[in-house]
Amino acid sequence: MKKLLIILLTLAAGYVIISCNAHAKAETTIIDTPAYQETIPGYRWTECTSGAAFPKSYNFQLFSFRDTLWAFHPGGNWYTKNGTDWAKSALPNSINNLAFLDYVQFNNSILGLGHFEGNIERYKLTTEIYQTRDMRTWTILAKKSNLPERFFYHPFVLDNKIWIIGGTDGSNSFSDIWNSTDGVHWAKQADDLPFGKREGSQFVALKNRVYMINNDVWSSPDGLNWVLETKELVKGKELFGGTAVVFDNRIWLLGCNRDGKFTSEILVSDDGKEWTAQRAPWSPRGGIAACVYNGKIFMTGGKYGGPGIAGQTTFIYSNDVWSLEK
Template sequence: MSRRAVLTGMASLPAVSCFPADERGTAPSTQYRWTRILDEAPYPKSYNYHVHVAPGGRFFALHPRGTWSSTDAVTWTKESLPAVPNNTAYMGVVQHGNASFALERHQGNYQEFTIDKKVWRTTDYRRWEGLDTPSLPGVIFYGCVSFGGFIWILGGFDGRQSVNHIWRSADGKSWDKMPDPPWSPRTQAKAVAFQDRLLLIGGGEIDGEPGSDIIRSEVWSTKDGRAWTKIADHVGQPDPTAYVPQIFDNQLWLVGANRSGAFKSEMIVSPNGRDWTPISAPWSARGGMATWTDGTRMLMTGGKSSHVENGETLFEYSNDVWEMRKV
């Protein structure tokens, strides 16, 4: 497999007046370059999984088929840590403190399901430790994030309807329900910590529910999970879906901003959560990819796309690895 492809792309970001880290800063006019550093990683092509950066800087791809690690995103090693215990298409995985947490386990589909109210935690990336958490809300398609010393679960679907409930936990075991927010019930919203605030972006209804054809991309902001302010009505027009938020270079990037029912090779970036700029990218159109950063570059792997051929919808999955650096 090729270690570095010649295909690169430039993204020009004009000055404009957000998972893992909390950074702040302005948005200078900057150029960035995407480079494909690996054509095919050793893990299978897939989507909706996470890559976490462990203490010491090693990357761990928490893949549905197992765990792979790397120090450079080019050479990957299969590890003994089993695959994430929950179904990451429905449930959340979040990095909190020096550990990774898989929040509850789903069985069934999105219309009929049961949930094992348990959290799994790994601190050494060799084994998962199960934690009984009977106070967990038992929802799917929620937003989750580590912010302000707590793991947060926001919104979701409880099997009957979408909810706007908020839960938080300092240790993944004991959970407290927060006051209901002013934003409407929703599923599949994105939560991210950015500039000392928790942001909730977008969300909607699951397929088959009233309003499922409506896509939201409003942005809500809070400092404490109690008082919320809407800071943007849209992050783009048309409103994007299937993106992954990532903080890099003191800005918030929505990677894989797909629109109008079509997969795109595009991102949307903001210096503040209010003002947003679309940027094209050279990687193939996709959504549900894994993104992470080592401080000097943003990295991306995996993802899924689809197209119609002879009246049939065909799905394509990826396992290439890309990096984006400032020029």
């Protein structure tokens, strides 16, 4: 009777977690998280694996590239067709410290923008540009480019160009915008953008506009002219550290930190103005990797806890993999 009661309560909470693995035994998994409120009906989370082949980590990236899902990880690069079975590629990590710089998918290739060694207190930053098309080897496009010498920015692609906004050099933050047609030659397009100095902004393209997501949300048709969509994504909360993707004509913001607290709650919007909170069954965390692959959102990685989090003095890192489908 007790086992039946647990299963019924799980179903009443709004979700059943299943496995991506076709050979897994049919069973219900109970996750010790707050009750799930399905405010956007029709979507389902699936746990693909509780532990992928790559080490537990955070602040890395997922890419959908040539019908394969790729994890560009600090310890190297892994790939999968199903989110469950991962293999390591011969392709190494060219950027090194992925907490500071990003890869970007561009013109049927992946580019590594710069190389970072060290940490925020002491580091070495170089502007070499790497490219891979075969996902096995890197080609050095430039040992030294005019890529702005900064970090904590997220590149995005718009109108067949790579764009970067803001970032920091460790001493100063910036409010400018640059773009490039090849990842090597960069040109400043504007200074003093209306939203001011920015670091760590997320960018996604939806309905012929690019959206910049921090604690506030701005949008632009061309990367140069921006309008404010909302001053506060969540009223009365300070958000940072989320990962944004576009799925089913909506923006999905995963892995946000709210007022210094980690959560598994997702924020969803179809216009950047109004956002709906939706609980997810995976554990609270920030610094996750996510992308859309084969008609689903896939997410993995992240960290939870650390100094300042009640009852959790050390960080907990993750390598479970989940997918969301409609």
